[in-house]
Amino acid sequence: MYNPYSLKGKTILVTGASSGIGKAIAIECSKLGATVIILGRDKSRLNETLNQILTPNSQQFCIDLTNYEEVNSLIFSMPKLDGIVNSAGIGSTILFQFASIEKIKNIFDVNFFAPVEFTRLLLKSKKINKNGSIVFLSSIDGPINAHIGNSSYSASKAALAAVSKSLAVELATKGIRVNYLMPGQTETPLIHNDSITEEQLKIDISKYPMGRYGRPEEIAYGAIYFLSDASSFTTGSGLVIDGGFTLQ
Amino acid sequence: MEVKNFIENFAAQFDQTDASQFSFDTKFRDLEEWSSIIALSVMAMIDEEYDIQLKGDEMRNSNTIEELFNMVNSKL
Numbered sequence: 536m537y538n539p540y541s542l543k544g545k546t547i548l549v550t551g552a553s554s555g556i557g558k559a560i561a562i563e564c565s566k567l568g569a570t571v572i573i574l575g576r577d578k579s580r581l582n583e584t585l586n587q588i589l590t591p592n593s594q595q596f597c598i599d600l601t602n603y604e605e606v607n608s609l610i611f612s613m614p615k616l617d618g619i620v621n622s623a624g625i626g627s628t629i630l631f632q633f634a635s636i637e638k639i640k641n642i643f644d645v646n647f648f649a650p651v652e653f654t655r656l657l658l659k660s661k662k663i664n665k666n667g668s669i670v671f672l673s674s675i676d677g678p679i680n681a682h683i684g685n686s687s688y689s690a691s692k693a694a695l696a697a698v699s700k701s702l703a704v705e706l707a708t709k710g711i712r713v714n715y716l717m718p719g720q721t722e723t724p725l726i727h728n729d730s731i732t733e734e735q736l737k738i739d740i741s742k743y744p745m746g747r748y749g750r751p752e753e754i755a756y757g758a759i760y761f762l763s764d765a766s767s768f769t770t771g772s773g774l775v776i777d778g779g780f781t782l783q
Numbered sequence: 784m785e786v787k788n789f790i791e792n793f794a795a796q797f798d799q800t801d802a803s804q805f806s807f808d809t810k811f812r813d814l815e816e817w818s819s820i821i822a823l824s825v826m827a828m829i830d831e832e833y834d835i836q837l838k839g840d841e842m843r844n845s846n847t848i849e850e851l852f853n854m855v856n857s858k859l
Contacts, residue, residue, distance in 0.1 A: 630820070633827035684823055732839040 539765040543568030547762055548616050550600060550650065551623030553580035555723030556672060559751030560620050560758045565590045567759060572613070574598055574623070600649040610656050618668040618762040619657065621650035621695075626725045628684040639687045646691035651698055663711055669702070670761045671695045671715040678717055678773060679781050696773055703771030712770040714761040719777025721749040745778035784833065784859060789852050792832055796824040807849045829855055 547564045551557030553575030561573045565588040573588070575581040578597045585595045598605055600623055624646045629638060650671060657663055676685050677693030696715050703713040720726055720739065726748070727736075740748055757774045760766050775781060786807060794805040800816045811817055826837050829851075835858045845851040 628823070630823050630827050632824070633831055683820060732843055734843075735839065 538567075540759055540763045541567055542618075542759065542763055545617035545762070546570045546572065546614055547618040547620065548572040548574065548613075549620045549622060550574045550653065551621075551672075552584050552595075553577045555622075555725055556718065556721060556751050556754045557620070557622035558584045559755040560622060562587050563752060563755040563759060564762065565593060567763070569618075569762075572596070572616070574600070576623075600653055601644050603652060606653055607656060610653075610660055610662060613657070613660075613662050615664050616657065616662055616667060617664050618670070619654065619663065620670045620672070620758050620762070621654065622672040622758075623649065624672060624691075624725075627688050628731070629687060630684050631686045634687050639690075642687045643691050643694075646688070647694050647698075650695065654702075658706075658711075665710045666764075666767070667711045668762045668766070669699075669706075669711065669713045670758050671699050671713070673699070673715040673717050673773060675717045675719050675775060675777050675781050679775070699773070700771045707770060712761070712766065714766070714769060714772045714774070716754060716757050716761075717773050717775045717777070718749055718754045718757075719743065719775075719780040721751055721754055723751055742783075743778045743780050744782065747778065749776060749778060784852075784856055786852060789855070790848055792828050793825060793848055793851070796821050796828055805848065807847070807852070809848050810846055811848060812846055825851070833859065835859065 542564055547569040549557050549561040549571060552561040552573035561571050561584055565571045568590065570590050571588050571593040573581060573584055573595045575597065576599055581595045581597055585593065596609055598609055600606060625642065627642050654669060673696045674692035676682055677689030678696040681689060699713050699715040706713060754776055757776050790805050790807065794802045797816050800814055822842055826842055829835050829837055833855055835855050841854055845854060
């Protein structure tokens with residue numbers, strides 16, 4: 536069947552695959568035929584993801600991506616990849632006056648330095664095939680808009696968008712493409728945390744023109760576009776998936 | 784944890800409301816300057832000063848400085 540979005544024959548690595556958007560990306564990639572390598576910190580939840588992945592030879596690795604020694608040795612044993620999705624990340628609501636360097640560093644370690652270093656090491660060890668695709672999970676918050684208490688988080692996400700664009704230019708002649716996704720609020724465990732009440736969430740949802748938050752699969756379909764040959768001329772692009780939120 | 788100190792830390796999150804307006808039984812939600820940003824400030828202050836992470840619901844259910852103080856004290 537004709538399908539330019541097929542991932543058949545491709546090996547795709549997804550970080551942050553134990554929950555939320557990363558999990559959905561891993562599962563959807565396998566549904567489109569990719570062999571999937573999933574990375575995450577929580578072994579039992581990683582197992583749950585792997586159980587929903589149908590393609591044979593898919594593998595999981597339990598790893599903390601901020602531990603660069605572990606990352607280095609893992610990369611050594613990695614097969615060649617056709618795509619990677621850097622989706623591991625943390626959220627944090629903290630007013631600027633309380634955002635100490637230590638707290639900002641904590642967010643940047645996970646959201647920025649870990650995916651950037653991971654990508655760098657993969658490239659340096661030539662693990663990414665020609666015509667490969669690199670995807671970063673940015674956000675609408677940072678590159679486009681802003682929310683109270685989100686200065687550190689949005690700075691880390693804007694930094695990812697900037698790195699994606701630079702890297703896209705650097706890797707273009709190698710045929711490796713680099714793009715980033717900018718989701719709006721998405722129904723994941725990240726948004727149901729103790730610092731936000733369910734009532735506050737309801738008010739926020741009402742600000743979305745489509746009257747709801749995104750579903751993880753709807754973000755995954757954006758990643759699939761970037762990973763597939765359908766986007767073979769697309770590099771340095773950011774795709775907003777937010778139900779129209781940033782239009783207002 | 785000292786009551787006086789807690790009230791001072793609480794008052795420091797406000798810019799326009801005079802410090803003399805804050806006492807143990809102040810219903811802070813009735814203050815003109817009260818807002819959701821100040822609520823976030825108060826939660827961050829409690830985290831920074833007392834190393835206690837209040838939940839959004841716990842903050843929402845407190846109405847006086849005393850209630851908040853007791854909540855924090857019970858977690859110390």
